[in-house]
Amino acid sequence: MRIAVPDLISPSYFPAIAAVDLGLARDEGLEVELDLLYPVTEAAEALRAGKIDFLAGAAHAPMHAFPGWRGVRLAAALSQRTYWFLVMRADLGIARGDLGALGRVRIGAAPGPDLGLHRLLAAAGIDTARHGIEVGPVPATEGTGTSFGLAAARALGDGLIDGFWANGMGAELAVREGTGAIVLDARRGDGPAGADAYTFPALAVTEETIEHRPDDVAAMVRAIVRAQDVLRADPGRATEVGERLFPPREASLITELVRRDAPFYDARIDEPTVGALLDFGRDCGILNDPVTYDAVVATRFADLWNQAEGGT
CATH class of the missing domain: 3.40.190.10 (Periplasmic binding protein-like II)
Structure with missing residues (x-):
């Protein structure tokens, strides 16, 4: 399977990056390739077209490619709150x-x-x-x-x-x-x-993938939750990821940036968060239809958000 991030050399989507690079997804039985696909609006289109299986990007990005949130769900938060x-x-x-x-x-x-x-x-x-x-x-x-x-x-x-x-x-x-x-x-x-509260980093996946490969989606969610747990416990693990994927200067900085962001590493997506996200979409003109929490969030995976299993 393929997971895309719209910006690789940053802390923004780092739990997803670490889930792949540290082998946590593989430990969950999932083979995943990590792609850089910029900008996030095009990455959302790639998700809709089936060119990628997961999008680790801004939570509001699916609204650019899936009108009214039809056909897509957020499976987990990578982190909390507006992050720019x-x-x-x-x-x-x-x-x-x-x-x-x-x-x-x-x-x-x-x-x-x-x-x-x-x-x-x-x-x-x-x-x-x-x-x-x-x-x-x-x-x-x-x-x-x-x-x-x-x-x-x-x-x-x-x-x-x-x-x-x-x-x-x-x-x-x-x-x-x-x-x-x-x-x-x-x-x-x-x-x-x-x-x-406008948006937050999140894992997006199509309803089709959830329907036909629910175990794989669950495995990816578990890997991200484990990555969040690993990075909260030891932000220094970010350096080994950075040394494999980043230029030297950025690799030397990533641990400090992850340490600052670690308190926000939480996979939960609650109803107030989604309410603010939908308000943002309407204010920006990328959402016109009434949408419920259950239409945005893949709630079948909610019980996995708090099941961190420790490091690797």
């Missing part, structure tokens, strides 16, 4: 949380995640047109081999953009290089009320 950072050029001197200081700037954001930034700015009362805020693709991020956070940090350093909305790895690189400063961390309470 707004990073701006350090020389702009924008204080943490001061969205009102944004003006005449180009902010890079990937298709799919860009909806989160647009919604956040609107909720903060920021009129992007009036403030001259341009949100769009980062140069040189076309193609399936892109790890967006790295590309965004590089583009910021090269002066191609004034800021970006991306994962923790991109934010860390920009801060360490002195080119960027974190203006907003939605997961940890920055920004307008509710911004931390």
Whole structure:
């Protein structure tokens, strides 16, 4: 089976990456290939077309390819809460949380995640047109081999953009290089009320796969829950994964980023979380139909979310 992530070199979808690379899925009897497929909107289309079996990406991504959530379910959360950072050029001197200081700037954001930034700015009362805020693709991020956070940090350093909305790895690189400063961390309470609940990293799978291969889906969920448990107990395990999959600099940083995110590694998907996700979809115009919790979540796997079995 194939599982795709829209950004490999980051902590965003790391429990799924670790589940494959540490052999946890194999221990559950499942042979899985890990693919990088960017952007997440195209990865959702690949899931719909049957080109991949699992998508480890943003929880709202299926709404781009499965109207009204028909034909797809979320089987587990990889982590909790909105997980992107707004990073701006350090020389702009924008204080943490001061969205009102944004003006005449180009902010890079990937298709799919860009909806989160647009919604956040609107909720903060920021009129992007009036403030001259341009949100769009980062140069040189076309193609399936892109790890967006790295590309965004590089583009910021090269002066191609004034800021970006991306994962923790991109934010860390920009801060360490002195080119960027974190203006907003939605997961940890920055920004307008509710911004931390727009979306979250999740494992998506089609209803067809659930129907015809339920044991394999259950095995993947168990592997992810075990990976979350391993990483919470020993974030240092992330380094061995990074050394196999990442460039050296990023491999040296991943353990610290996983350590920061480990408190959010929780596979549960509760009804308030789904309610906020659906509100986000409606606000962004990618969901028009009434949808229930059971139509979004593969509840048959819910009993697996708390069954971590320890390390490997």
